[in-house]
Amino acid sequence: xxxxxxxxxxxxxxxxxxxxxxxxxxxxxxxxxxxxxxxxxxxxxxxxxxxxxxxxxxxxxxxxxxxxxxxxxxxxxxxxxxxxxxxxxxxxxxxxxxxxxxxxxxxxxxxxxxxxxxxxxxxxxxxxxxxxxxxxxxxxxxxxxxxxxxxxxxxxxxxxxxxxxxxxxxxxxxxx
Numbered sequence: 001x002x003x004x005x006x007x008x009x010x011x012x013x014x015x016x017x018x019x020x021x022x023x024x025x026x027x028x029x030x031x032x033x034x035x036x037x038x039x040x041x042x043x044x045x046x047x048x049x050x051x052x053x054x055x056x057x058x059x060x061x062x063x064x065x066x067x068x069x070x071x072x073x074x075x076x077x078x079x080x081x082x083x084x085x086x087x088x089x090x091x092x093x094x095x096x097x098x099x100x101x102x103x104x105x106x107x108x109x110x111x112x113x114x115x116x117x118x119x120x121x122x123x124x125x126x127x128x129x130x131x132x133x134x135x136x137x138x139x140x141x142x143x144x145x146x147x148x149x150x151x152x153x154x155x156x157x158x159x160x161x162x163x164x165x166x167x168x169x170x171x172x173x174x175x176x
Contacts, residue, residue: 006045007090007101010034010083015075016063022075024054024062024083031060039089043082098153107159108133108143111151117141119160131160 013023026034034040035054041047050067057063069075093099100122108116108131117135122145124130129145143149143162152161 005087005101006041006084007087007099008082009037009040009085009090012078012081012083013061014079015072018072020069020071020075021063021065022069022078023057024064026060026062031062032056034062034083035064037085037089039085040083041085043084045084047081049083096147096153098155102155103131103153103160105158106153106155108141109159109161111161111163116162131162133162 009027011025011027013025015022024034026032028034032054035051038050040049040051042049052065052067054062054064066075066078069078087099087101090099093102103119103122106119108118110116115136117133119131120134120140121132122129123132123142131143131145131150133141133143135141148163150160150162154160
């Protein structure tokens with residue numbers, strides 16, 4: 001695998017039929033693009049997968065045939081196995097487009113440059129991405145990942161600028 005970080009790109013779901021096909025939830029922008037990538041592996045990197053065929057069944061759900069998986073029992077063994085790719089295998093991002101793995105660990109500073117913490121995770125509960133920032137005091141600060149709240153991401157400097165107001169987990173909102 002080399003030293004390239006690995007990116008979660010999909011997850012095996014339930015078997016489909018009795019001939020070894022399996023459902024896959026794709027986390028790629030174009031769900032069918034998952035089938036075109038070489039280098040798919042499990043979380044440990046020890047088990048490699050090659051998609052022989054794929055068809056979109058709805059939204060981000062595919063039904064795929066995996067090389068070497070020819071019956072339902074073999075497909076069942078894949079359920080909930082995550083699919084990873086080396087970061088280097090993925091296309092470059094456009095301006096203002098980021099891979100979650102590239103954001104994790106970036107320093108977070110206020111608009112005036114004061115350090116606030118570092119990006120621990122990027123969450124999404126359906127209403128948009130949220131940066132989970134780990135502050136120096138151990139508290140979690142949640143910041144909507146919007147242009148208004150995060151006006152600048154400097155990948156070269158490994159820094160994210162946030163323009164509060166932001167809320168710290170457990171803090172009460174005035175007037176609430």
